[in-house]
Amino acid sequence: xxxxxxxxxxxxxxxxxxxxxxxxxxxxxxxxxxxxxxxxxxxxxxxxxxxxxxxxxxxxxxxxxxxxxxxxxxxxxxxxxxxxxxxxxxxxxxxxxxxxxxxxxxxxxxxxxxxxxxxxxxxxxxxxxxxxxxxxxxxxxxxxxxxxxxxxxxxxxxxxxxxxxxxxxxxxxxxxxxxxxxxxxxxxxxxxxxxxxxxxxxxxxxxxxxxxxxxxxxxxxxxxxx
Amino acid sequence: xxxxxxxxxxxxxxxxxxxxxxxxxxxxxxxxxxxxxxxxxxxxxxxxxxxxxxxxxxxxxxxxxxxxxxxxxxxxxxxxxxxxxxxxxxxxxxxxxxxxxxxxxxxxxxxxxxxxxxxxxxxxxxxxxxxxxxxxxxxxxxxxxxxxxxxxxxxxxxxxxxxxxxxxxxxxxxxxxxxxxxxxxxxxxxxxxxxxxxxxxxxxxxxxxxxxxxxxxxxxxxxxxx
DNA sequence: CAGTGGTCTAGACCACTCT
DNA sequence: GAGTGGTCTAGACCACTGG
Numbered sequence: 051x052x053x054x055x056x057x058x059x060x061x062x063x064x065x066x067x068x069x070x071x072x073x074x075x076x077x078x079x080x081x082x083x084x085x086x087x088x089x090x091x092x093x094x095x096x097x098x099x100x101x102x103x104x105x106x107x108x109x110x111x112x113x114x115x116x117x118x119x120x121x122x123x124x125x126x127x128x129x130x131x132x133x134x135x136x137x138x139x140x141x142x143x144x145x146x147x148x149x150x151x152x153x154x155x156x157x158x159x160x161x162x163x164x165x166x167x168x169x170x171x172x173x174x175x176x177x178x179x180x181x182x183x184x185x186x187x188x189x190x191x192x193x194x195x196x197x198x199x200x201x202x203x204x205x206x207x208x209x210x211x212x213x214x215x216x217x218x219x220x221x222x223x224x225x226x227x228x229x230x231x232x233x234x235x236x237x238x239x240x241x242x243x244x245x246x247x248x249x250x251x252x253x254x255x256x257x258x259x260x261x262x263x264x265x266x267x268x269x270x271x272x273x274x275x276x
Numbered sequence: 277x278x279x280x281x282x283x284x285x286x287x288x289x290x291x292x293x294x295x296x297x298x299x300x301x302x303x304x305x306x307x308x309x310x311x312x313x314x315x316x317x318x319x320x321x322x323x324x325x326x327x328x329x330x331x332x333x334x335x336x337x338x339x340x341x342x343x344x345x346x347x348x349x350x351x352x353x354x355x356x357x358x359x360x361x362x363x364x365x366x367x368x369x370x371x372x373x374x375x376x377x378x379x380x381x382x383x384x385x386x387x388x389x390x391x392x393x394x395x396x397x398x399x400x401x402x403x404x405x406x407x408x409x410x411x412x413x414x415x416x417x418x419x420x421x422x423x424x425x426x427x428x429x430x431x432x433x434x435x436x437x438x439x440x441x442x443x444x445x446x447x448x449x450x451x452x453x454x455x456x457x458x459x460x461x462x463x464x465x466x467x468x469x470x471x472x473x474x475x476x477x478x479x480x481x482x483x484x485x486x487x488x489x490x491x492x493x494x495x496x497x498x499x500x501x502x
Numbered sequence: 503c504a505g506t507g508g509t510c511t512a513g514a515c516c517a518c519t520c521t
Numbered sequence: 522g523a524g525t526g527g528t529c530t531a532g533a534c535c536a537c538t539g540g
Contacts, residue, residue: 066461067510069451090525101511106526111448111462123519123525137443140498211500217363218496220446220464220489222337225295234527235292236337238446238464244498263446270444270496272366272470274437293529316506327530332507348507349538460508 071100071108079117084131088118091127114238116264136170137269143178143242143259144214146199150178153199155191162190164199167230168259168266174231176261186254200246203255209248211255216244218268221260231262238263297324297334305343310357314344317353340464342490362396363495369404369468369485370440372425376404379425381417388416390425393456394485394492400457402487412480426472429481435474437481442470444494447486457488465489 075094082088091109095102109127112118116135119128142148153166161181168176180199182190187207194202203209221241228235239260246255261268301320308314317335321328335353338344342361345354368374379392387407394402406425408416413433420428429435447467454461465486472481487494 065451066508069461092525101513103512104510107462109526114446114448120526121519122517122527124521124523125519126525140496144498213500214498216496216498218444218466218494220340220466222340222464225291235295236333238448240444240446240466242496268444270366270442270468272370272440272442274439292527318506327532329531330529335507346507347538348536350504350506350540351538352506 067100068104068107071098071105072111074098075108075112076117079112079129082129084129086129088127088129114264135265135267136175137267138168138175138261139269140216140242140271143268144200144216144244144257146178146201148176148178152196153178153194155194157184157191160184162187164194168261170265173265174262175266176259177227177230178257178259180255180257183254186248186252209254212247212249212251214244214246216242218242223260227260231260233262240266240268242268293326294330294333297326297331298337300324301334301338302343305338305355308355310355312355314353314355340490361491361493362401363493364394364401364487365495366442366468366497369494370426370442370470370483372404372406372427374402374404378422379404379420381420383410383417386410388413390420394487396491399491400488401492402485403453403456404483404485406481406483409480412474412478435480438473438475438477440470440472442468444468449486453486457486459488463488466492466494468494 071094079088089097091102091105094105094109098105109118109120113120117130119130120126121128138148148168149170150166150168153164156163156165158181160183162184163179163181165177165179167174168178182203184190187203193206200211204211219241221239223231223233223235223237223239225235227239228237231237231239233239240263241258241260243256243258245253246257248254297320305314315323317328317331320326320331320335324331335344335346339346343356345356346352347354364374374394375396376392376394379390382389382391384407386409388410389405389407391403391405393400394404408429410416413429419432426437430437445467447465449457449459449461449463449465451461453465454463457463457465459465466489467484467486469482469484471479472483474480
C-alpha cells in the first residue's frame with residue numbers, strides 16, 4: 051500500500067476539549083424549555099475555563115443539530131423549539147414541488163439558470179439551482195411562469211424525463227449559498243444533485259439542491275426486498 | 277413573527293478571508309498532478325499573509341471535498357488522486373451489502389448492537405451500526421455469522437421486513453466515529469438512518485450509517501414521473 | 503531531531519441589536 | 522452605549538513521522 055493512502059492508526063484516546071464542553075452544554079440544555087435564553091459565549095468561556103473558540107466549536111455543533119438558535123447583536127443564543135426539522139422527499143425536490151421563492155432566471159451562454167430559495171413558512175431551508183440547455187428550451191426566460199419546473203418543461207416543451215439518478219453528499223455552504231440560506235459561510239449542508247435526460251437520453255437539465263441540515267432532512271425510499 | 281425566528285438580513289457582501297485563501301489554493305492545486313506534495317500550512321500562512329487558522333479553514337474544505345489528503349507528522353499534505361469518491365447505493369447500505377470489517381456485536385439490556393466499519397479496499401468509508409430488539413432475536417450474538425445482516429435475520433429468524441423509510445442528514449463525526457473513520461472529530465459526515473419493521477409493523481431494527489463525505493456519496497433513486 | 507498537522511488559548515476588531 | 526455573535530490573528534503546546 052502506498053504511503054499516501056496508508057491508514058494511520060491515530061489512536062486518540064483523549065476526549066477533545068470542545069466535546070467535553072458540548073456534553074456540559076447538553077446537560078445545561080436539557081433543563082431549559084424552548085425559546086429560553088442561553089448564556090453568552092464569554093460567560094460560558096469563563097465558567098467552563100475554556101477559550102471562547104473552544105466554546106464556540108461546541109455551540110456550533112448544537113446549532114447544526116437544530117438544538118440552539120443564534121442571532122446577531124443583542125439577540126444572543128436561544129434554545130430551539132421542537133419540531134423545526136422538516137423531512138423533504140427526494141421526489142419533491144426533483145419535481146420542484148417544495149414551497150419556494152419565485153425562481154430567479156439568468157441567461158448564460160449556452161445555458162439558462164433558474165435559482166430559487168426553498169422555504170418552510172418564511173424560513174429558508176434550502177437552495178435549488180437548475181441549469182438547462184438553452185437550445186432545447188428556447189425563450190425559457192420569457193416563458194417561464196414560476197410553476198413547478200419539471201411540470202412546466204413537460205407541458206411547454208413536451209419533454210419526457212427519464213430517471214434522474216440523484217446522488218447526495220455533504221458540502222459546506224459557499225458564501226453565496228450562505229447568504230441565501232442565512233447561515234455562516236462554511237456551514238455543513240446536505241447537497242443533492244441529479245442530471246435530467248429526455249427520451250433520447252440527451253442531458254437537458256442539471257440540478258442541485260443544498261439543504262440546511264438544522265432545518266431539513268431528506269426522506270428517501272428503499273423498498274424492502276425479498 | 278416572533279423575534280427568535282426572525283430572518284436576519286445579514287448582508288455579508290464581503291468575501292471571507294478563508295474563502296479567498298481557498299480560491300488561491302484551488303489555483304495552486306490546478307497545476308499539480310495527483311500525489312504531489314502540497315506546501316505546509318506555515319509556509320502558506322507566510323506567503324498568503326494570513327494566519328495559520330485561516331489557512332487551515334481553507335485547507336480543511338479542500339480535504340472534505342476529497343481534493344487534498346493530509347497525514348500527520350512528516351507525511352504532510354498531498355494532492356488527492358482522482359476517482360477516490362465512491363458511490364454507494366442506499367439499497368446496499370440497508371441490505372448490508374457493502375464490504376466491511378466483521379461486525380462487533382455487543383449485548384445491551386434489551387438490545388443487541390452490531391457495529392462495523394465499511395471499507396473500500398482497505399480505506400474506511402463509513403460506519404454502520406444496528407440495534408436489534410434482543411427479545412425478537414434470541415442468542416443473536418452467538419448465532420450471527422457475519423453475513424449480510426438483513427439476509428441473516430430473514431433466514432435465521434424468519435423476518436419479513438417492510439419498507440424502512442430511510443432519511444438522510446449532515447452530522448459531525450463524534451470522537452468515536454472519528455476514530456473508526458480515521459478523521460478528526462467534528463468532521464462533517466453524511467448520516468443515513470432507518471427503522472426496520474417486521475410483517476406485524478413492530479419495530480425490530482434501528483440502524484444508522486455514517487459516511488465520510490470525502491470518500492463516499494450516496495446514490496439515490498427517484499424514478500421519473502408522468 | 504526537525505518539521506508536520508491537530509488542538510487550544512487569549513485577545514483584537516467588527517457588525518449588529520436591544521435598551 | 523453595552524453586549525452579543527462573527528472573524529481573524531499570533532502563538533503555545535502536543536503527537537506523530539521521516540531522515
